[in-house]
Structures are given as structure tokens and as C-alpha cells.
Amino acid sequence: MTTPIRAAAPTADPTDTDFDAVVVGAGFAGLYSLHKLRNEQGLRVRVLEKGSGVGGTWFFNRYPGAKSDTESFVYRYSFDDDLLREYDWTTRYLEQEDILAYIHHVVERYDLMKDIRLDTEVTGAAWDESRDRWTVRTAAGEEFTCTYLVNGLGLLAKTNMPDIPGMDHFEGRLVHTNAWPEDLDVAGKRVGVIGTGSTGTQFIIAAAKTAENLTVFQRSPQYCVPSGNGPVDPAEVAETKKNFDAIWTQVRGSSVAFGFEESAIEAGSVTEEQRRQVFQQAWDRGNGFHFMFGTFSDIATNPEANEAAATFIRSKIAEIVEDPETARALTPTEPYAKRPLCNEGYYETFNRDNVSLVPVKENPIVRITPRGVRTADGVEHEVDILVFATGFDAVDGNYRAMDLRGRGGLHINEHWADAPTSYLGITTANFPNMFMILGPNGPFTNLLPSIETQVEYVAELIESAVARGRAVVEATSEAETGWTATCEEIAHMTLFPKTASWIFGANIPGKKRTVMFFLGGLGMYRQILADVRENGYRGLRITEPARAAVA
Structure with a gap:
């Protein structure tokens, strides 16, 4: 079925700086987050995007030959049946310009552009414990405040430029x-x-x-x-569309x-x-x-x-x-x-x-x-x-490049001194009400189904927290440690750690080689998320908001 639009926020005043949620990045993750939080939950949301256009990775990577190596019929959103069945493809793989055209279609279809600020690079964010609010700062010196911070910074987005003499x-x-x-x-x-x-x-x-x-x-x-x-x-396209229900059921229950x-x-x-x-x-x-x-x-x-x-x-x-x-x-x-x-x-x-x-x-x-x-x-x-063509400081690079501070002014680099970690690839201890799409130790798969899975889970957490008077959601340190151990155990059951690759951070000089993905597959990952939900969001501390925030 088509996802219903239950509530829509009024057109945002471009001078507004205070929101229910700020989303960083207007790639696939950021755009779907905006749709879920604004169109479905009626929250006031602002997306901040450093580029002069939407698309994230696909906006910046315009080099000759750029294309997805995921087949076209599953390199797309699946949340809206009508979108799936109405939008065509003509080649087995999508070129960069085809992907960008699809993204623009999605932006127009769900009226997303009015809540996206382009040419707005986020350089830092800090948690205010007295108000249970985030203050988000930009390169231009602007400040935005929000209750919930959603980072769609991009798994492969922080440029890796080697230092070669001359x-x-x-x-x-x-x-x-x-x-x-x-x-x-x-x-x-x-x-x-x-x-x-x-x-x-x-x-x-x-x-x-x-x-x-x-x-x-x-x-x-x-x-x-x-x-x-x-x-x-x-x-073939028409036949594939007829089978989309079965195809996407298989995708969500599969490994890669x-x-x-x-x-x-x-x-x-x-x-x-x-x-x-x-x-x-x-x-x-x-x-x-x-x-x-x-x-x-x-x-x-x-x-x-x-x-x-x-x-x-x-x-x-x-x-x-x-x-x-x-x-x-x-x-x-x-x-x-x-x-x-x-x-x-x-x-x-x-x-x-x-x-x-x-x-x-x-x-x-x-x-x-x-x-x-x-x-x-x-x-x-x-x-x-x-x-x-030297790739990216993958997974945590964009987080570390920001002045990102949680409880007590703790910098993300201090929290991740040993290695980038998370709980479920979505949250990290000491950074309340901050969510990551494709954060450290998220699933290693075709990215769009993982993005949808995580955005939907984050939106569900935020909806639950809002219903409880804007409660504060935070991973416990114990849960984060346990998830890290799970990801390490699964990774070492495979041969992937035997080679030097960006999957473990080995492409960045001086970066510690560490597990940065959940290699158990999307189906298993979704089962774990469901189990966490069914057990009262085990591993997440959900507390009442500070009085100053309520007042």
C-alpha cells in the first residue's frame, strides 16, 4: 500500500531556527527522514545540506562512469507502492544522472524542498542538558535548535585525499x-x-x-x-513491477x-x-x-x-x-x-x-x-x-570532522577514542536524542533497504518519545559495548578482516583498523531490531524531559 500522509506541517518560515528535528544531509537517508518525520508525524523539521543541490553522494560524485552497482529494480525506495510502480528504469544499472533525476522526482512528489536548506554546511552540534535540546551550528555562523538530531551524513561522503609531496x-x-x-x-x-x-x-x-x-x-x-x-x-520492467511485493519481501529478509x-x-x-x-x-x-x-x-x-x-x-x-x-x-x-x-x-x-x-x-x-x-x-x-579516486574516510569520517559534543561537552572523538561504535548502528551513548542513519556498525548491504529500515526505526523512536512529552532517548554504554562485541564476533567469522580495505578503515593512514559494519545481513538485523522493540526497547534509556524543556 501507499504510505499514508497523516499530517503535514505548514510551509516553514525560512527564518525559523527552532525545530522538533534537524536532519543533516539531503541524500537518500535525509530525504526519507524528512518525509517520515514531517509528512507522516507532523513534526517541524529542517534539513541542512552542505551542497547546492539534493542527492548527497550522487550530487557530488559526477565523475565520468559514475553509476550504482546495485541493479536498478532494487536501487530505489520501497516505502511507497505507487512510487515503485510508477517510476521506470531502462538499464540494468542506473547512471549518476538517472539516480539524481529519481531523487529530484521524490523531492517533488513529497514536497520536500520547502524544508531543505541548501549550501548550509553543519560544522558542529552540542547537547544542552538543561533544556534537552541540540544546538546545531553551520559554517556561516548560524545556529539551529532542535529536540531530535538525525544525521544522514553519508557512509561514503568524507573525501580521502592523500598527502603526496608536490x-x-x-x-x-x-x-x-x-x-x-x-x-x-x-x-x-x-x-x-x-x-x-x-x-x-x-x-x-x-x-x-x-x-x-x-x-x-x-x-x-x-x-x-x-x-x-x-x-x-x-x-521485463513491467513484469518486475508485478512481482515487487515478493521481491521486496525477499530483499528485507535476505543477507545483502x-x-x-x-x-x-x-x-x-x-x-x-x-x-x-x-x-x-x-x-x-x-x-x-x-x-x-x-x-x-x-x-x-x-x-x-x-x-x-x-x-x-x-x-x-x-x-x-x-x-x-x-x-x-x-x-x-x-x-x-x-x-x-x-x-x-x-x-x-x-x-x-x-x-x-x-x-x-x-x-x-x-x-x-x-x-x-x-x-x-x-x-x-x-x-x-x-x-x-582515493575514496572516503568511510562511516565515521564526517562525524569526526564536526565539533560534535554530547553530555558534559564530550566530543565524539573522545567517545570514539578507541574506535567508532554504536548501538544498532543508530545511536551512541552520551549523545542523547541523536540518531545516525548508516552509523558505525550498521548493516553491510545494498544501502537503500538499510536506510529505509533505520529511518523507519528512528522515526518510530521519535514518535514514541514525542508521545511521552518529548522524552529523551539514549543508548546505554552496556548496550553499545554488547553490540560492538556482536559485530566483531560476526566479522571475524568471515574473511573480510583478512584484507586491508575501507570496510575496516585501512585506507586512511593512521586510522585504526576496526570493525565498522554488522555483517550478519539485513534479515538478521531487522529481526534484532524487532526483538529490541518487543522487549521495551532494550538497551535504550528513555527518560522524561528536563523541566526547562517542558516549560
Whole structure:
């Protein structure tokens, strides 16, 4: 059914600074939070967004090749049946501009723009214990106050820019993919790119088609499988829409929430020939998460099964890449245990005459020169455009960048001195009435179903607290410690900690490697949330508001 709009707040005065809730960020999480809290619960809400447009990650990441690697039919909101059935898609994966168009449609459909302040970067927030209120500060020196603070800061939003000597002296264009200028075109240019993660591989494939030459500075070789991207027939779209009820029931009860049935068959239970057939079928079908989780049930947990999958992908690299030395440098040797990638012809790109590979673990970058990049072998790689596809300070980076203070002026960096932690990925002790969407130790899945799950839970908590006279909601330290232990236990049942990746913060120099996700799957996560609710919101302290706040 379509979610009913039970109550709507009047159009907000743009000069207002006091609200029931302030939402930070106008990406998928922030927009749905606004809809839930304002349209359904009738609260006065203001969204503060640092960008000059809505969309969050998809507003800033406009680099060539940017797209979702989640299939189109499940990379969308599911809360409104009419929205699901009315909005079409034409390709198996959505390009950045398609996603942004969808987001704009949602904003217009639910009349969200009137309560969104663009070009408003939040730089700090502090909890006032005498009034049970948050004071939220912006880069322009403005202050907003609210009872409930909802952070949709973005899981992958805080830019990671390495510190390489000479960067200030580069005479060409130096950009990060998370801040791609609208006027920048790589066609006919000499382009260098540092980084070969999800963003880097997407950019490499796209840029190679138009650049005069492309030099890829590879930090770590990647396991990439085909995406299987292409046009989707309207008849297939119509059939998928008919099955949306079953599809979304499966998604919410699944592990990775990517819209396919995850395998229940162990790799060791079939013959080597049968395993290769299964891998080949998955290779032909496309999608990284399907290759890891839809082929066999134990690729992420069993070293032998994992090595079988890795060996198959390595054999494909050897088959595809024509130059033996390039193939060697592109071939990973560590376990297949990072966020799985998929692309349209990644390895084939290195057969192009205008593409060259520099493996910087073997031949490190020494410095950026005015004309390009000098490596340890003394070669200066001249480029007109130098692109940093170096990813993000994921999960907690944007929180730590703020002057965020809870009880007694406690800074978030003090609270997270050992590691970023939470209760359920939603709240953290000593920061009352503050909620996080995709906070530390939230579920590792297709993000939109997790966003919806958490926004709905947070909205339910706020609705309950408002009904109790604007009660204060806070995680207990014991609950946070227990949830952290649960996430660590599950993570170490997998092979993911065996590799250095952003999933554990290993991409940031000096950052402690730690568990930052709940790897038990969305279905299990939703069961845990339901159990917490059924047991009186176990682990949450819900107290009456301070008298000053009531008065």
C-alpha cells in the first residue's frame, strides 16, 4: 500500500531556527527522514545540506562512469507502492544522472524542498542538558535548535585525499572524484588516476574511451567481475513491477539485499568442474555481490571456497589481458574479501593502446611534479589532469570532522577514542536524542533497504518519545559495548578482516583498523531490531524531559 500522509506541517518560515528535528544531509537517508518525520508525524523539521543541490553522494560524485552497482529494480525506495510502480528504469544499472533525476522526482512528489536548506554546511552540534535540546551550528555562523538530531551524513561522503609531496605545485587540473567540476572534460587529454577501487575502476573504463592517454596508478589490484549492464526491455520492467511485493519481501529478509536469492550450497559440496560452471554462469550474468553471495554460501567465510572463486577470477584476468606483465600486475593475490566489484570491461580496458598501468606498491609515487607524477624508478608521467579516486574516510569520517559534543561537552572523538561504535548502528551513548542513519556498525548491504529500515526505526523512536512529552532517548554504554562485541564476533567469522580495505578503515593512514559494519545481513538485523522493540526497547534509556524543556 501507499504510505499514508497523516499530517503535514505548514510551509516553514525560512527564518525559523527552532525545530522538533534537524536532519543533516539531503541524500537518500535525509530525504526519507524528512518525509517520515514531517509528512507522516507532523513534526517541524529542517534539513541542512552542505551542497547546492539534493542527492548527497550522487550530487557530488559526477565523475565520468559514475553509476550504482546495485541493479536498478532494487536501487530505489520501497516505502511507497505507487512510487515503485510508477517510476521506470531502462538499464540494468542506473547512471549518476538517472539516480539524481529519481531523487529530484521524490523531492517533488513529497514536497520536500520547502524544508531543505541548501549550501548550509553543519560544522558542529552540542547537547544542552538543561533544556534537552541540540544546538546545531553551520559554517556561516548560524545556529539551529532542535529536540531530535538525525544525521544522514553519508557512509561514503568524507573525501580521502592523500598527502603526496608536490601536490600544490601541479600545473594541470587536480581533482577528487567526490568533487568533480562540471566544466571538466577528459576528452583528448593526458589523464592520470590514482586509485582502483569501485570509483576508480568506473572512471578508468569511461575515461579510457576519450582520453588521449590514461595512466593508472594502481595501489591494490582488484577482483572485478562483469556487471552485465545493458538496456532493459519494458516488458521485463513491467513484469518486475508485478512481482515487487515478493521481491521486496525477499530483499528485507535476505543477507545483502541485492534482489537475488543467496546461495545455500557450499562450494566444497560439488565437483571442481561444477564449481567452474557455476562461476562461469555468474560471470556471464554479472554483478559483484551475486558472484560472491549468489554462487556458493561460503565464499565469504571458507578459505577454500574463497580461493576457488579467486582462482576463477584470476584465470579470467590471464585470459583477457594481452600483455603478460600487465596481467600479472592486475592479478590480486590476497583473499577475495573486499566489497565485491563489477564493471563493464575493466580488464579489457588495459588492452587499449592509450592505457598504461603503474603498480605503485612496486614502484611508489615519490612526488607530484608541476607536469605530472614522478615514481621511484625516476620516470615522470606527464599528465594534464590528475584524478584522485582515493575514496572516503568511510562511516565515521564526517562525524569526526564536526565539533560534535554530547553530555558534559564530550566530543565524539573522545567517545570514539578507541574506535567508532554504536548501538544498532543508530545511536551512541552520551549523545542523547541523536540518531545516525548508516552509523558505525550498521548493516553491510545494498544501502537503500538499510536506510529505509533505520529511518523507519528512528522515526518510530521519535514518535514514541514525542508521545511521552518529548522524552529523551539514549543508548546505554552496556548496550553499545554488547553490540560492538556482536559485530566483531560476526566479522571475524568471515574473511573480510583478512584484507586491508575501507570496510575496516585501512585506507586512511593512521586510522585504526576496526570493525565498522554488522555483517550478519539485513534479515538478521531487522529481526534484532524487532526483538529490541518487543522487549521495551532494550538497551535504550528513555527518560522524561528536563523541566526547562517542558516549560
